Amino acid sequence: MAIYFDKSPRNCIGCQCMSSLFSNLNSEELELVNANKIHINFKAGETIKKQGTFMSHVLSVNSGMAKLYIEGIEGRSAILRIVKPTSFIGGPGIFFDQRHHYTITALLDSSVCFIDLQVFKDILKVNQNFADEFLKDFSRDVLTVYNRLIYLTQKQMPGRMADALIYLFDEIFQQKKFPMLLSRFDLADLSAMSRESAVKILRDFQKEGLVRISDHEIELLDEEALRTISRIG
Amino acid sequence: MAIYFDKSPRNCIGCQCMSSLFSNLNSEELELVNANKIHINFKAGETIKKQGTFMSHVLSVNSGMAKLYIEGIEGRSAILRIVKPTSFIGGPGIFFDQRHHYTITALLDSSVCFIDLQVFKDILKVNQNFADEFLKDFSRDVLTVYNRLIYLTQKQMPGRMADALIYLFDEIFQQKKFPMLLSRFDLADLSAMSRESAVKILRDFQKEGLVRISDHEIELLDEEALRTISRIG
DNA sequence: GATAAAAGTTGATATGTGTCAATATTGCAT
């Protein structure tokens, strides 16, 4: 019988791919995680988790990259954040209804560990440092959504697109140049506008010399000006 | 020397005004809360907590009503929710940076208890049921923000206003008629539009016989139609 | 390498929404 999925390709103990959150675990707890996790590789474009499904596991992204988005009205999506390694993905469903409240799709080939939810919650109860760190992470994510709510509802398109790009440059890639993993559609979903509008705004940004987009990469040319556009909305 | 604030006007033990969250405490923990709380009365219009300030306490709204909103760009606000008794108010600042990330303003004369944050967190660590219930509450609030993000960015004005009204009818007042505590400005902040647009949409809703607004109260006349408007955006 | 499918681009157009200015109304304080 063929092995269609790899149950334990690597041991969590000593693993450098796990989210930093797990550095708070002792070896016994880490062993427990190791014994109750599944490791799966995804190809770019594949759906890692689908909104609405039962949350049997929490996720740790070891490598690759993914987009995390809410599927909204009539096929429209709102990207909440881009997930880079190494990141933990849980969400409000952990405590509320054991469901995933967003869909996660791989932007690059990605390696993801699925950790049993009950085991995760059990460790949360006994390891205070782990719980503190987790809650801090969770709260940071919530604040990101607050921020997104404000800028998506109170800024106009150029300001929204500027914020989306600044988010990518500053927080995700932390460089002035990065490969264009996101389609125009994705950028539209990140800044709450139509694809066509996203294209036009980006074209304007290029004309004004704010960024350069070519050969699947985007480069920040005039950071000052981009931040100004973000500010004046 | 005059007493300008009342340090312990009522005992938490046996208090019917506390948020239901606190029913998970044993008498010893409740006594601890009681000894480390401050009770304050606010008049309608007063600011209960200001965004950005240090979070020394978490709040429990005993009576009255309040609006909880994020102060955004150039004086614009986004109301996250209306707070009715008896409600607990904490927020992501508890675990992230000990700051309040929204402003809370009384809509009615309100009685609020301020519970020492450290005492609150200490009890969270030792009382598992309390922690579970709290996290469930917190997560529900997060999901409300997700929902708001979607409907504010993906629906047009009539749909947004319909959702705001449905929220008030269904979740806050749970009646088909309630006193108009919210100004047109507030309704605009709840549905992410300008005051003038809020006025116009409400006028349309009245013309179409969906609601009746008069003498400081609003009545739901055609629930079916309002939900349809919410649905078609 | 040919073909189809997907993604990106563009300009014209229609619609949604905010801004402004003028006016009406309400609430509050003296």
Added chain:
DNA sequence: ATGCAATATTGACACATATCAACTTTTATC
């Protein structure tokens, strides 16, 4: 009660944005 300030209302207008349709470019598939 009177006057003042805040809130509410309205219509005209300008601007922001989505939609549509046509087209180009890129990517994937056989």
